[in-house]
Amino acid sequence: MTPAEKTAPRSPRADDDSALRTAMLQAAERLLAESTDNDIATRAVCEAVGATQPRLYRLFGDKRGLLDAVADAGFERYARHKAQLEQTADPVADLYVGWDDHMAFAMANPALYQLMFTPRPRSHSQARTRILELLGAALLRCSAVGALKVEVDQAAQLILSANVGVAFNRIAQPGLFPESLSHQARDAVFGAVLTEPATSVLEHPISDAARQLHSQLALNGSGALESEETSLLVRWLERIVKDVPRSGK
Amino acid sequence: MTPAEKTAPRSPRADDDSALRTAMLQAAERLLAESTDNDIATRAVCEAVGATQPRLYRLFGDKRGLLDAVADAGFERYARHKAQLEQTADPVADLYVGWDDHMAFAMANPALYQLMFTPRPRSHSQARTRILELLGAALLRCSAVGALKVEVDQAAQLILSANVGVAFNRIAQPGLFPESLSHQARDAVFGAVLTEPATSVLEHPISDAARQLHSQLALNGSGALESEETSLLVRWLERIVKDVPRSGK
DNA sequence: GCAAATGCCGTATCATCGATCCATGACGCC
DNA sequence: GGCGTCATGGATCGATGATACGGCATTTGC
Numbered sequence: 001m002t003p004a005e006k007t008a009p010r011s012p013r014a015d016d017d018s019a020l021r022t023a024m025l026q027a028a029e030r031l032l033a034e035s036t037d038n039d040i041a042t043r044a045v046c047e048a049v050g051a052t053q054p055r056l057y058r059l060f061g062d063k064r065g066l067l068d069a070v071a072d073a074g075f076e077r078y079a080r081h082k083a084q085l086e087q088t089a090d091p092v093a094d095l096y097v098g099w100d101d102h103m104a105f106a107m108a109n110p111a112l113y114q115l116m117f118t119p120r121p122r123s124h125s126q127a128r129t130r131i132l133e134l135l136g137a138a139l140l141r142c143s144a145v146g147a148l149k150v151e152v153d154q155a156a157q158l159i160l161s162a163n164v165g166v167a168f169n170r171i172a173q174p175g176l177f178p179e180s181l182s183h184q185a186r187d188a189v190f191g192a193v194l195t196e197p198a199t200s201v202l203e204h205p206i207s208d209a210a211r212q213l214h215s216q217l218a219l220n221g222s223g224a225l226e227s228e229e230t231s232l233l234v235r236w237l238e239r240i241v242k243d244v245p246r247s248g249k
Numbered sequence: 250m251t252p253a254e255k256t257a258p259r260s261p262r263a264d265d266d267s268a269l270r271t272a273m274l275q276a277a278e279r280l281l282a283e284s285t286d287n288d289i290a291t292r293a294v295c296e297a298v299g300a301t302q303p304r305l306y307r308l309f310g311d312k313r314g315l316l317d318a319v320a321d322a323g324f325e326r327y328a329r330h331k332a333q334l335e336q337t338a339d340p341v342a343d344l345y346v347g348w349d350d351h352m353a354f355a356m357a358n359p360a361l362y363q364l365m366f367t368p369r370p371r372s373h374s375q376a377r378t379r380i381l382e383l384l385g386a387a388l389l390r391c392s393a394v395g396a397l398k399v400e401v402d403q404a405a406q407l408i409l410s411a412n413v414g415v416a417f418n419r420i421a422q423p424g425l426f427p428e429s430l431s432h433q434a435r436d437a438v439f440g441a442v443l444t445e446p447a448t449s450v451l452e453h454p455i456s457d458a459a460r461q462l463h464s465q466l467a468l469n470g471s472g473a474l475e476s477e478e479t480s481l482l483v484r485w486l487e488r489i490v491k492d493v494p495r496s497g498k
Numbered sequence: 499g500c501a502a503a504t505g506c507c508g509t510a511t512c513a514t515c516g517a518t519c520c521a522t523g524a525c526g527c528c
Numbered sequence: 529g530g531c532g533t534c535a536t537g538g539a540t541c542g543a544t545g546a547t548a549c550g551g552c553a554t555t556t557g558c
Contacts, residue, residue, distance in 0.1 A: 037370055041544060052508050054547075063545065110368075118367055119359075119421035121286055128421060150433070157418065157426065158434050165414020169406065172368035172377060177406065184399070184441065185407050192437030290515060301537050302517075312516065 021059050023049045025073045028066060032111045042066065068125040071116045075127035078105055082134060091141035092194060098138055099163060099186045103179075106167035114171070117164045132156050139193075147194050155193040162189040270308050272298045274322045277315060281360045291315065317374040320365045324376035327354055328383060340390035341443060347387055348412060348435045352428075355416035363420070366413045381405050388442075389467060396443050404442040411438040 027048035031040045042063055046053050060066040085101065088094055106113040116127040135156040142148045148155060166185045170177040276297035280289045291312055295302050309315040334350065337343055355362040365376040384405040391397045397404060415434045419426040 042546085043544070053545085054506090054508065057546065058506080114368065117417070117421075119363065119417060154430060154433065157430050158437065161414040161418040161430075161434060162411050162438075163414070164417060165410040165412070168366070168368060168413060168417070169410040172366075181403060181406050181410075184403065185410060185438075188407065188441030189411075189434075189437055191441065192433065291517085292515070303519095303535090303537060306517065307535080 017059065020049065020051060020055065021069075024051070024056060024059065024066070025070055028070045029073065029112060032070065032115065033109065035111065038111050038114060064120070064123065067115060067120070068123055070112070071123075071125040071127045072130075074109065074112045074116050075130050078127075078131065079134060081105070091138065091145060092147050094138055095142060095159075095190065095194075096186065098135070099159070099190075100182075102163050103167060103170070103182050106171065110171045113167060117168075128160075132160055135160055142194065149195045150193050158193060159189055162186075266308065269298065269300060269304065270318075273300070273305060273308065273315070274319055277319045278322065278361060281319065281364065282358065284360065287360050287363060313369070313372065316364060316369070317372055319361070320372075320374040320376045321379075323358065323361045323365050324379050327376075327380065330354070331383060340387065340394060341396050343387055344391060344408075344439065344443075345435065347384070348408070348439075349431075351412050352416060352419070352431050356419065359420045362416060366416075377409075381409055384409055391443065398444045399442050407442060408438055411435075 024045055028040055028045045031044055031048065032038070042053060042056055045066070046056050056066065060069055082098065082101065085097060116125070116131075136152050139148060139152045139155050139159075143152055150158075162185055166177075166182050170182065273294055277289055277294045280293055280297065281287070291302060291305055294315070295305050305315065309318055331347065331350065334346060365374070365380075385401050388397060388401045388404050388408075392401055399407075411434055415426075415431050419431065
């Protein structure tokens with residue numbers, strides 16, 4: 001962060017803090033995975049890394065801060081893993097892979113997964129929000145090719161909700177929840193937000209085209225317009241998109 | 250449970266235990282709803298009802314047993330509430346009402362709802378299973394009128410997973426998750442498990458008819474067959490239902 | 499180069515919580 | 529009326545989250 005401090009260890013304190021912080025996070029995640037009650041003791045984390053309790057409390061504030069940091073670290077690993085396997089030429093296929101990968105992460109790290117996605121009061125963890133952003137980026141690519149029939153944010157909320165719900169249900173009922181059910185849920189939600197690949201019949205071609213252009217603008221921008229013009233165009237497009245009449249129940 | 254013990258308070262101990270148990274459950278649920286961290290102290294529960302800790306531990310075993318009992322009590326209230334508003338002539342309409350009612354219960358009792366549906370290790374609470382059974386019963390009525398295009402248990406798991414996922418997401422993001430998203434998720438999942446009311450085109454008429462008959466048998470039985478014949482018929486129907494080829498993708 | 503200032507460090511400690519021990523007493527039974 | 533059985537609850541234990549406080553090293557100022 002600080003631009004100073006050359007290669008020489010002018011101030012080893014910051015490096016020590018950073019190394020200790022990561023060591024504590026790793027120990028906390030390991031202890032959480034090994035725990036029988038999905039809980040950890042700050043003492044155990046300190047003993048695992050050979051540090052004292054005040055150091056942990058100066059680094060993380062309190063236990064909730066430690067757990068928030070563990071959840072965020074879990075998101076970082078999740079994001080790194082996702083960055084490797086996504087981004088093919090077919091954004092819709094990426095979406096399917098993304099669901100299955102999300103489920104695999106949940107089943108491989110059930111305790112960490114619950115920490116990341118169970119609502120905790122006064123938690124400042126950004127894992128959920130960041131994953132929503134990742135999902136939104138993947139959906140934006142889908143929308144840019146006209147594969148999305150709802151707005152990106154709505155689709156992201158729907159998909160993440162379903163994904164979390166299925167993962168929790170599967171964690172709660174190990175064995176009783178076959179993978180086929182996960183795929184059924186996946187196809188159901190995707191069917192509700194994605195356009196049919198075969199059916200090119202668009203119910204609202206105007207708003208669909210507007211949404212596609214809106215996504216393309218968000219992705220690539222436009223070299224033909226000034227920034228003020230682009231921002232106004234974006235607002236117009238949003239009005240067109242929102243003007244679509246609700247399809248009947 | 251025990252058939253003995255007439256109206257006279259032959260053994261007032263059992264009544265005291267029962268009254269104390271319900272009082273502790275009510276206090277625990279109230280304290281849980283008022284808590285800032287979704288947790289309660291056994292001491293606080295005991296003080297709230299004027300009892301000592303050993304009494305609580307003899308009634309519930311340990312804290313987990315108390316929380317399990319609170320979750321099950323929450324299910325009882327949920328079930329009583331549901332028994333009042335369901336069971337109209339249209340089972341599909343009941344299903345829609347059931348989803349919205351589930352969401353309302355979650356938003357009205359967020360802490361209790363998380364206790365009921367967050368996977369807790371070694372928990373013996375039956376709330377989740379019992380609610381699956383309630384949902385299965387409602388789905389069986391739908392299946393009996395040919396409104397279901399998947400098996401009852403699968404549909405129940407899908408719907409409950411989605412419902413819990415949406416509820417958790419809405420609890421985690423109060424305000425950011427509008428009710429319209431809940432309805433979108435509801436319609437998406439229902440669209441995946443229910444037959445289109447307008448479209449009478451059945452892709453697999455044989456298995457659909459078999460499933461409908463299977464549901465009718467489970468609901469009303471058959472006076473024309475002996476019990477052995479019925480059980481064999483049920484097995485045959487199940488084979489027919491499972492024989493349906495998977496739809497594409 | 500030295501002394502004062504600053505702030506981090508760790509020992510020891512507090513407060514709370516889940517859970518249980520054990521002396522006490524009530525109750526039923528003979 | 530004596531005795532056995534068992535629930536009872538005050539007291540307490542071990543673990544845990546969190547912190548006060550003296551000590552020491554690094555930094556600052558001259």
